[in-house]
Amino acid sequence: MNPALEFVVRLVVWLLLAPLLPGIINRVKAWVAGRRGPPVLQLYYDLARLWRKGVVVSTLASPGFIAGPAVAWVAILGAALLLPLGPLGASPSFRGDVILLVYLLALARFCTAWAAMETGSAFEGMGAAREVSYAVLAEAAIITAVLTLSLQSGSVSLCAMLAPAAGPGAALLAVGLFTVLLAENCRVPFDDPNTHLELTMIHEVMVLDHSGPPLAAVLHGAAMKLLLFSVLLVQAVLPVGKLPAPAAAGVLAAGVLAVGVAIGLVESLLARYAFRRVPLLLTTGFLLCVFALLISWDGGGA
C-alpha cells in the first residue's frame, strides 16, 4: 500500500476506533452485573456533546490549563502512530522509535499533571502526585518489557520488535504488560474509572476541573491510550507481523477485543486495591517483565 495512504488509514483507525474500547469494557461489565448498561457508542455521544459545550476555567489557571490537554492528546496520538497496526506497518519507523513512544507517553503524563496542578486544588494535586509516583514503577516495567522484546528480536525499532512472538517468556510478559496497562490507564484494581468523588482515585481526580472541548480531548486521549496499550500487548505477545495481512488484521482485532473483555472481567470481579498495596502489585508486574527478560536472554537472539 502507498505509505501516505497507509498513514491516513492508521490515523483514522486511531482517531475513530479508540472510543469504542471503553464502550466494550462497559458492556462486559454490565453483562456480568446483569444490567443493560450504557450503549457501546456512549463515549462518542459524550465527546460530541462536550465538543459543543462551553468551558469553565478556574480563576487560578494559566493558559497552560488549556494547553495541557492539547499537548497530552497530541503526544498520545504521536505515540500511537509509531505503533504498527498488524498489516499496516508504522511509516515513520526508525531505530529507537520505541524510546520515543515511551517518552511521548511521559510527555502526556507531564502535561496532565501540570494541568492538574494549575487549579490549586488539593484533590487534583493528590491525583497528580499519585500519577507521577506510580508511573515510576510502571515505566521501569515498560523499559524492561522493551529490553525483553529487543533481546528477543535482536532489533530496536518497533516494527521489527513487535513482529515476532515474544518467545518462551510470552505468558509472563503478557501478564506483566497487562498489569502495566491496568495501572497506566487507571483501571481496577489500581483506580476506579467509575468513581468521581473519592479520595482514592488517580486519573479522574486530575481532570476534575476540565470541561467542554478540553475535557473531550482528555477523554479521547485516555481512550487512545487504552487502545495503544492493548495493541502493544497483543502485538508483543502474538506474532501478528508474521501473518498474512487479512489474518493479521483479524488476529489483532480479536486480540484487542479479548484484552477489552479481560479488563471488563477484572473490573467486575475484583475490587480496587488499598493504596498501600498498589506499589506491591506494580512491582509484581515489573518482576514478571524481569523474568520474561531473563528467559529471553537465554533463549532469544537466534
Add this chain to the structure above:
Amino acid sequence: MSMGRLIVVAIVALVAAAMGGSRRPRWWLALNWVGTAALLGAAMWILGGGAEWEWRSAFAVGGERLHLRLDRVGGWFLVLVAVIGGAGAAYARGYWPDRERPASAGRGRAWWSALVLCMALVLLCANGLHFLMAWEAFALSAFFLITLERERREVRMAGWLYLAASHAGTLALFAFFCLLAARTGSWDLGPMRDRPGLAPLFWVALFGFGVKAGVFPLHVWLPSAHANAPSHVSAIMSGVAIKMGLYGVVRFGGWLPVPAGAGWVLLAAGATSAVLGSAFALAQNDLKRLLAYCSVENMGIMLIGVGTGLLGAGSGDAAWGRVAMAGALLHVWNHGLFKSLLFFGAGSVAHATGTREMSRLGGLWRSMPWTAGLFAFGSMAIAALPPLNGFVSEWMVYLGLLDAAAGHARDAAVIVPATMALGLAGALALAASVKASAVVFLGAARTRVAAGAHECGWWMRLPMLGLAGACVCIALAPLMVWPLIQRSLGTWNIAWRGDGTPVPLAALGAAQCALVAVVAAGGFLLWFRARANGLRRAGTWDCGYSAPTARMQYTGGSFSALAVGWFAWVLRPDRRRRWPKGPFPRHASRVERIPEAVLERVIGPVGDVVMGASAWVRRRQQGVLPDYILYLVLGLVAVGLLVALGGVA
C-alpha cells in the same frame, strides 16, 4: 584570524576583565563577552573541521614549558564554558548589581572572569603540572564565587564544604599526575594507550574527577554549594564546572589505557547517580537544592553514556558504544544549557520573593509569566521530554544501550540493568520537574511574598531566552550538531572517525518538528473552540468545596511523599511531630527535613571518630620530656622489629 590569536585575545580580555572588572561593570561585561566570544569562535572553528591547535612556550613556568593544546574533545567542553560564561555575565548584571550588592558585586565580577579563564585553561593545558595549577585556580575562584554572600553562615559552611571536598579530589589528582609523570618521565599529556602499565592510574583519576563531577556518593559538597551560591554562580557551577570533572574522565579514558573493569564501574556509578540523584531531587523542598540533585542525576546519565562508550571501545569499537558516547557528549551541552536556564529561573524567583522554599511560593505565573514559561520549558527539557533537546541526547544513550542489548553484547549483564536504571531515573526526574515547576509557579500564592513577586528585568530575561533558543535549535535540528559530535568522537577514539551517521537523527529531528507543528495546531484548535463555545472563569471546583484557601493546596512535600516513602531507606527523612493533645490543643507541628544522607550519616560520623582520635592524640602532646623519650624508644623498637622481621622474610 588565526587560532592562536583568538586564544590570546580571549586570555587577555578575560585577564583584563578579572583585574579591572570590579570597578567598571560595563567594561567588564564587554571584555567578558569579547573573551567568551573568542573562546567560542576558537572552539567552533576546531569543531567545524579546523586544524587542532598546539603551542609550546620558549619560557618555563614552574620548571616546565607551557604546552597548550586545543583538540576537539577539549573544544567540545570549551563551547559550553564560553556560552554559559557569556550568558551568566549578562544575567549577573541584572541579578547581582552594584546598587543591590555593593559589597560583593565587584568581587563577583572579577572572580567570574577568573573562573571562566581558569576553566578554559584546564581545557587547554597539555602539561600535567600546569593542568594541576589551572585546576586549583579554577577550584579557588569557584570557592570565592560560592561565598560571595559570606555574611550568611550557611553560605560559609557550604563554601568550606566545597573547598574541603574539592581538595580531597585535587589530592587524588596530584597523586595521579605525579605517578603519571614518574612512570612516563615527562609531564606532557597526550595519548598513551600503548602503555598498559598505566591502566591502574585510571582509578585514581576517576576518584579525583568524580568528586568534581558530583558522582554519587562523592557528591556531598554539591547540593549545599549550588543552593547557597548566587544563582548565576549556581548556573555555571552546575552547568559547566561539574562538567570539568566529566571532561577529566572522558579525556583520560581516551588517552590512558583503561583497566578492564572501567566501563562496568562507570555504568554502575552512573546508574546509582541517576536513580538516587533523581530520588533525592524529588524529595527536596528547596528549589535550588532540587535542581542541584538533578545535576547529580544528569551526571549519572552522562556517565552511563561514557561507560557504554568505553565498553564499546573495548569490544572491538562497536557502533553501539559510539552512539552512547555521542549521546553523553550531546548531553553535556544540553544539560549545561537547560540547567543554567533553570538556575537563572530559580534565581529570578529568589530575586523576586527572597525565598527558595517551595512551600512558601506558588501562583507565580501571574506576576512572572516569562520566568514561569521559561522555567517550564527547562523542566520539560530536563525531564527528557520530546520534542526538546534533553530527549535527543538521552535517546542516543538509550539507543546505544538497547543496541548493545539487542546485539547480545558481551557486557549485556551490566548494560541491561543500567538501561532499567535509566528508565527509573527518567520517571523520577519527571516527577521532580513537575514538582519544581508546578508547586512554584501554579495554583495560588501560598504567602504574601509570593503574592508580591515581580517579573525579572531584561538583563535576566534575555540570557534565559538565549539559552532556551539554543535548546530549541538542538532539539529541532539534531542533525546539524551531529558533525560536531562526530569530529569530537573521532578525536576521542580514532576508530570512530568517519562520516556515516549511525543514528537515525534525521528521522528523530523530523518527528520532533512534526510534533511541534501538530502540538501548535492542536493547541490553537482547542483554544479557538473553547473561545467559540464560551469561556468563563470561576473558582476552582474542587468537588464543590466552598471555601478553599491557598494553604489547602498540595505542597511540594506532600507531592513527593509517596515516592519519598519508597526511597526512605536511603533518603532517611528526619521527621519531628508534635501531636495535638487534649480537648483544646495548643501546639501541633510536623517538621520534615531530608538530610544529605551520605554527608550526615556516613561522612559526619566518620569525621567525628577522626576528630575524637585527634583530640585523644592531642592530649598526649603536653610537652613533657619523659613522654617524648618514651615515644622515641617505642618508635626505635618498632623500627627495629620491622627491620628484623623484614630481614627474616
